[in-house]
Amino acid sequence: MDNMFDIAIIGAGVVGSAIARELSRYDVSCALVEAKADVGTGTSQANTAIWHTGYDAKPGSLEARLVRRSDALLRQYVPEAGVPFEMLGGLLVAWNDDQRKALPGLLERAHQNGDTDVSIVSAEEVYHREPHLAPGALGGLWVPGEAIFCPYTLSLALATQAVLNGTHLLLDHPIREIVSERDGTYTLRGPGGVVRCRTVINAAGLYSDEINRLLGHRDFTVTPRRGELIVFDKFARGLVNHILLPVPTAITKGVLISPTVYGNVMLGPTAEDLLDKTDTGTSAAGLKALWEKGEAILPELMREEVTATYAGLRAATEHSDYQIHLYADQRYVCVGGIRSTGVSGCLGIAEHVAELLHGAGVTLTTKGEFMPVRMPSIGEAGLRPYQSADLIAADPTYGQIVCHCERVSLGEIRDAARAVIPARTVDGLRRRTRALQGRCQGFNCHAALVAGLAAETQQSPERLLQMEADHVG
Numbered sequence: 001m002d003n004m005f006d007i008a009i010i011g012a013g014v015v016g017s018a019i020a021r022e023l024s025r026y027d028v029s030c031a032l033v034e035a036k037a038d039v040g041t042g043t044s045q046a047n048t049a050i051w052h053t054g055y056d057a058k059p060g061s062l063e064a065r066l067v068r069r070s071d072a073l074l075r076q077y078v079p080e081a082g083v084p085f086e087m088l089g090g091l092l093v094a095w096n097d098d099q100r101k102a103l104p105g106l107l108e109r110a111h112q113n114g115d116t117d118v119s120i121v122s123a124e125e126v127y128h129r130e131p132h133l134a135p136g137a138l139g140g141l142w143v144p145g146e147a148i149f150c151p152y153t154l155s156l157a158l159a160t161q162a163v164l165n166g167t168h169l170l171l172d173h174p175i176r177e178i179v180s181e182r183d184g185t186y187t188l189r190g191p192g193g194v195v196r197c198r199t200v201i202n203a204a205g206l207y208s209d210e211i212n213r214l215l216g217h218r219d220f221t222v223t224p225r226r227g228e229l230i231v232f233d234k235f236a237r238g239l240v241n242h243i244l245l246p247v248p249t250a251i252t253k254g255v256l257i258s259p260t261v262y263g264n265v266m267l268g269p270t271a272e273d274l275l276d277k278t279d280t281g282t283s284a285a286g287l288k289a290l291w292e293k294g295e296a297i298l299p300e301l302m303r304e305e306v307t308a309t310y311a312g313l314r315a316a317t318e319h320s321d322y323q324i325h326l327y328a329d330q331r332y333v334c335v336g337g338i339r340s341t342g343v344s345g346c347l348g349i350a351e352h353v354a355e356l357l358h359g360a361g362v363t364l365t366t367k368g369e370f371m372p373v374r375m376p377s378i379g380e381a382g383l384r385p386y387q388s389a390d391l392i393a394a395d396p397t398y399g400q401i402v403c404h405c406e407r408v409s410l411g412e413i414r415d416a417a418r419a420v421i422p423a424r425t426v427d428g429l430r431r432r433t434r435a436l437q438g439r440c441q442g443f444n445c446h447a448a449l450v451a452g453l454a455a456e457t458q459q460s461p462e463r464l465l466q467m468e469a470d471h472v473g
C-alpha cells in the first residue's frame with residue numbers, strides 16, 4: 001500500500017468516521033487513522049445515544065446549525081443503513097416554578113433553531129403521556145423529533161461505508177508526531193507506523209487539543225467532563241414511553257431517563273470535570289447522585305434491577321461551541337470540542353468539513369459510484385435473526401443462541417468476525433451484536449464467545465483474553 005494519501009483523518013470515532021464516509025464520495029485517497037484496535041471506542045461508545053434535534057442549542061452557533069442539518073441527513077441515513085432507532089419523542093419536564101418559567105424561553109429557542117414541532121404541554125398532558133412520573137410535575141415541553149439510536153452501529157456503519165468506498169482504515173495507529181515537510185506534505189508518526197498525507201483532519205475527540213498543538217495551535221484545551229449512567233433491566237421498559245428530558249443548563253443537558261434501543265432504560269448522565277482523559281470509571285458519589293435524581297423523577301424505576309453502570313467523557317473546552325477551524329494555508333482542519341451532541345451532529349459536521357476543504361481549494365470530484373451500507377439488525381424494535389424463521393431455515397446458526405440474555409446467535413458472532421471491519425476482540429463482538437450486554441453481563445456466554453471468536457480469527461483464546469484485560473478494542 002502506498003502510504004501517501006490526499007487526506008488523513010486522525011480519529012475514528014463517530015465524527016472521524018462520518019467525515020471519512022463523506023469524503024469517500026469523492027475522488028480523493030483518504031486514510032482514517034485510529035489509535036485503538038477498532039472504530040467507535042472513544043466517547044462515541046459511552047454516551048446516552050439520544051438523537052438530538054438541536055432544539056435547545058444556542059441559536060446562531062455552529063453547533064445549532066450542524067446538529068439541525070445532521071438531523072435532516074440522519075432521517076434518511078439511519079433507516080437506510082439499518083442503524084437501530086426508535087422515534088420516541090422527548091418530554092422535558094418542569095419540576096419547579098423556575099423550570100416552568102423557563103419553558104417559553106426554550107420553546108422560543110426551539111423555534112429559532114427551526115424545530116417548530118416543539119410545544120408546551122400542561123401537567124395533565126405530562127402525566128397522560130408518562131403515568132409513572134413522580135408527583136409534582138408542573139408542565140413540560142414536547143419535542144417530538146428527539147429519538148434514540150444505537151451509537152455503536154452508527155460509528156460502525158459510517159466507517160464501514162467509508163471503507164467500502166475506498167477509505168484506508170488504519171487501526172492501532174496512535175499519532176504522536178506530525179512533521180510538516182518542505183514539499184508541503186505531512187508525515188504522521190506513531191508506534192503503529194508512518195502515514196504521509198497532503199491534508200490533515202483532526203477528529204481526535206478528547207485528544208483533539210493535543211493534535212491541534214502538534215500543528216501549532218493553542219486555541220482550546222479539552223477538559224474531560226465525565227458523565228455516569230445507570231442501565232436498568234428490560235422489565236423497567238414499561239415504565240417510560242418517551243425520553244424524559246430535564247431543563248438544560250449552561251454546563252450540561254442534565255440527567256435524563258430514556259429507553260434504549262436494546263429494550264433497557266437508562267438514567268444519567270452526571271457532569272463532572274476531571275483531569276484524567278482516561279478516567280471512565282464510575283464513582284460512588286456519581287451513582288448516588290443519579291439514584292437521588294431517579295427517585296425524584298420516576299420512583300418505580302429505582303425498584304428495578306440494575307444491569308450495568310458506565311461512564312463516558314465529553315470533550316468539553318473553554319468554548320461552548322464546536323471548535324471546527326480550517327487553516328487553509330496549512331491544509332489542516334481541526335474538528336475538536338464536539339462535546340455533547342457529536343453522535344447527533346456527525347453528518348452535519350462531515351458535510352461542513354467537506355465544504356471547508358472545497359473552499360480551501362482541495363479538489364473534490366464526485367465519484368461515479370457511492371456504495372451503500374446495510375448493518376445487522378440488533379435493535380429491539382427491528383426483527384432480530386433469532387426471530388426470523390426464514391433466516392434460520394436458510395442458515396441454522398441463526399437459531400443457535402450463544403448469548404441467552406440478549407439472544408445473540410452463533411451466526412451473528414460469525415458475521416461480526418467476518419464483517420468489512422471485523423470484530424477482533426470480545427468487546428468488538430459486544431458492540432456489533434449486543435452479546436455480553438444483558439443481565440448476566442457475560443457470566444454465562446463469555447467462554448463461548450471467546451471460543452467462537454478464536455475459531456473465526458485464528459487467535460488463541462489466551463491472546464483474546466489478554467487483549468480484553470488490556471482494554472484493546
Ligand SMILES: Cc1cc2nc3c(=O)[nH]c(=O)nc-3n(C[C@H](O)[C@H](O)[C@H](O)COP(=O)(O)OP(=O)(O)OC[C@H]3O[C@@H](n4cnc5c(N)ncnc54)[C@H](O)[C@@H]3O)c2cc1C
Binds near residue numbers: 173339
Ligand atoms: C455521558 C455522555 C452523554 C452523551 N450523550 C449524547 C447524546 O445523547 N447524543 C449525542 O449526540 N451526543 C452525546 N454525547 C456526545 C458524543 O458522545 C460525542 O460528541 C461524540 O461521541 C464525539 O465523537 P468524536 O468522534 O469526536 O470523539 P471520540 O468518539 O472520542 O473519537 C475520537 C477518536 O480519536 C482517537 N484518537 C485520539 N487521539 C488519537 C491519536 N493521537 N491518533 C489516532 N487516533 C486518536 C480515539 O482513540 C477515538 O477513537 C454524550 C457524551 C457523553 C460523554
